[in-house]
Amino acid sequence: MMTDAATDAPGPRPLAGLFRFLGHQLWAALFAVILLAAILGTKLIWQEGWALTRYDALVLIAVASQVAMLAFRLETWDEFKVILLFHLTGTVMEWFKVSAGSWSYPEAGVIKLFDVPLFTGFMYAAVGSYIARSIRLFDIVLAPFPPFGLVVALAVGIYANFFAHHFLPDIRLALFAASVLLFFRTRLTLTAGGRRRSVPMLGAALLVAGLLYIAENIGTFTGTWVYAGQKAWEPVRLGMLGSWYLLFFVSFATVLVVFRGACRPGPWLRSNRASGPAHRSEARGSGS
Incomplete structure (x- = not known):
């Protein structure tokens, strides 16, 4: 549950505050x-006989969007480094x-390599972009x-298990447990609507996994990619939520290679009341 880190000023009405927060999230996920x-x-308007294929158009749109975000300073070069790394690791996994x-990707395309259209790397990069922009825009600690x-x-x-489970036992249950062990005390503090707010790190991971699950359904609904055995559109199986939850931690670790300043080491395995106010004070100071 999200809690206020500062309560000395009256906040907006709950519904208005919710819409403002969602608007900020959409801006971070631009x-x-x-x-x-x-x-x-493109799914709505594309015609089969057009000279440019839909997949190739998506590559060009992604590249043009990335160039525009850098040109208009909507993204920093540090964030671009994260995006480039995500593009490479995501493409390899694809x-x-x-x-x-x-x-599989059933449509034709020229800008394809090993049967994978190269816009797919940008989809993974978009996750990194969202996390990196959120850290900067919301002054996350x-x-x-x-x-x-x-x-x-x-x-x-x-990341290794995404590959290895095809040949070796799937260890995702152990990875779920490790994520809880590492982050069950960690809180993500951010500035939203002029106030410092705090949410459990694991809750943020579940929220992002849910949003990615919605995006996954948009991709399969438009036929942009098709899962094995899928004849007609059907909702992506809920088990994929677990995969996206785990991918969140790969994404966050990659982003934090560049944005280490957002991390505040502390007693992550045991309670330490003395350190709590210091963290809260530091979090407030970082938002000023």
Whole structure:
């Protein structure tokens, strides 16, 4: 549950505050919003006989959007570094998953490599863009944050399991448990509507997983990609929520390679009342 880190000023009415918060989230997720709008829009208007294929148009839209966001300073170069890294790691995973038959891209396209249209890397990059922009726009602080080496180890284990479970036992249950062990005390403090607010890190991970699940259904509804055995559109199986939940931690660890300043190390395995006010004071100070 989200709580206020500062209560000395009256806040907006709950509904207005909710809409404002959602608006801020959409602004932070601008790149993802553009890509989803492009996926839906091109599906509605594209004709089979056009010289430019829909997949290739999506690549060009993604590149143009990225250039525009940098040109208009909606994205920083540090954020672009994160996006580039996400694009590379996401594309590698797409190559593997498509070759393994997990899903496919049924439409034609020139800008395709190993049967994967290259706009797919931008979909993973959009997750990184959202997290990176959120840290900057909302002045996010993560405290108490576990040792960064353990966070990286968790992210590497999750990423490796996306590949290895095709050949070895699936260890995602152990990875779920590790994520809870590492982050069950961590809170994400942010500025929203002029106030500092706090939400559990694990709750944020579940929220992002839910949003990605909605985006996944938009992709399959438009036929942009098709899961193995899918004949006609049907909702993506709920089990995918677990995959997106785990991917969130890969995303966050990657972003924090560049945005380490958002992390506040602390007693992540035990309660320490003395450290709580210090974290809260530091979080308030970072938003001024």
